[in-house]
Amino acid sequence: MTLNLPSPIQKVRFKNIDFFIKRDDLIDRDFSGNKARKFHYFLDHDFPHIKRVVSYGSSQSNAMYSLSVLAKLRGWSFDYYVDHVSGYLRENPHGNYAYALQNGMNIIEGEMKKESESDTLFISEGGRGKEAAYGIKKMADEIVGFFGDKKVDIFLPSGTGTTALFLQKYLPYDVYTTACVGDEEYLKKQFFMLDNDSLVHPKILKGAKKYHFGKLYDEFFKIWIELKQETNIVFDLVYDPKGWLCMMKNIEVFKHPVLYIHQGGIIGNESMIKRYERKISEKIR
Ligand SMILES: *Cc1c(COP(=O)(O)O)cnc(C)c1O
Numbered sequence: 377m378t379l380n381l382p383s384p385i386q387k388v389r390f391k392n393i394d395f396f397i398k399r400d401d402l403i404d405r406d407f408s409g410n411k412a413r414k415f416h417y418f419l420d421h422d423f424p425h426i427k428r429v430v431s432y433g434s435s436q437s438n439a440m441y442s443l444s445v446l447a448k449l450r451g452w453s454f455d456y457y458v459d460h461v462s463g464y465l466r467e468n469p470h471g472n473y474a475y476a477l478q479n480g481m482n483i484i485e486g487e488m489k490k491e492s493e494s495d496t497l498f499i500s501e502g503g504r505g506k507e508a509a510y511g512i513k514k515m516a517d518e519i520v521g522f523f524g525d526k527k528v529d530i531f532l533p534s535g536t537g538t539t540a541l542f543l544q545k546y547l548p549y550d551v552y553t554t555a556c557v558g559d560e561e562y563l564k565k566q567f568f569m570l571d572n573d574s575l576v577h578p579k580i581l582k583g584a585k586k587y588h589f590g591k592l593y594d595e596f597f598k599i600w601i602e603l604k605q606e607t608n609i610v611f612d613l614v615y616d617p618k619g620w621l622c623m624m625k626n627i628e629v630f631k632h633p634v635l636y637i638h639q640g641g642i643i644g645n646e647s648m649i650k651r652y653e654r655k656i657s658e659k660i661r
Contacts, residue, residue: 377419377449379403379412382518385635388607390620393627396528396635397609398519401642407449409612409640410539411442414503416511418446423497426450431499432457432488434590435465438641439503441472444479452497454481457488471647504536504570512539516546519635523549529630532637533619535589537566539639540578545571551578552629554622556615557589581629583622590614595621597652612641613648 384399403412407419429447433440435458447454456476461483465473477483490498499505519530527549534540534553544551555563560580567577587593596617603611603620611620616638623636 377404377407379407381514382521385522388609390603390606391624394633396633398635398637400515401638401640406445407442409438411439411503412640413511413515413539414508415442415446416514417507419449425494426452426497427495428453428455429497429499430455430488431501433501434458435461436472436644436647437502438472438644439501440481441476441643443499444476444481448479455484456481457484457486460485470650472644475643502536504538508538509542512542513546516543519547527632529632529634530637531619531623531634532639533615534563535615537563538570541567541570544578545576552581553578554581554583554619556618581622581626583618584625587618592651592655609638610642610645611638613645614641615639
């Protein structure tokens, strides 16, 4: 598989402000975005003894889908543990869940058994872990290759914070982020788990409101539509709305042009759009 790297950097205008966008959503049709960066290590290295990859998390996660692509490419079997698959999803497979099943994922309800077997690769939830540094360094090199000595501020929304932290480590520019999973304290803790030196931690910006991860909010859908209309780019519906709302609210913080990292996740939109449609139709009924 050859990935479309470096991913393009594009200039857009949103609400009369110019932004650069790092289009990691365009890395590959099947293997793109944040999880492609995090799992790049497993694509580029040899694992002669590995026959199986095992991971766990939610039944619609981007990491789950990307691991299913990786496993298929490498000829590994893929066991994925979830707490629970809803009856609705089982009856109506869609989004990341459906496509991961098509790639041969074995989905298992229950707790992951972590016996250390020499033929098995265990991947933590969301693809955090030191191997992620490999692909994120490549992204940092691409960004430096584009901007060079010109100053730019980087913004990206965080889940585990792995991507933001490694970007800040490898970039000579300031990296700003916001917490989408948990609060600022949670995100700070994640940064400390990856690196004790708070000098290399990204700057955390606060949004106007507290949001719960994976929930639906009218203002999320609104800004997602506005972004699509004004920039012609489809962003993800889980992280990006919180990211853009927070970035716009804090726009005076930035000292240089802003590069927003589009971290993919577009296949996940299928299930999010279904949920928003149900929410909207319930409202007008
Ligand atoms: C996983 C993911 C993130 C969060 O990345 P972290 O490194 O966990 O902060 C953000 N956006 C998308 C689309 C993702 O799939």
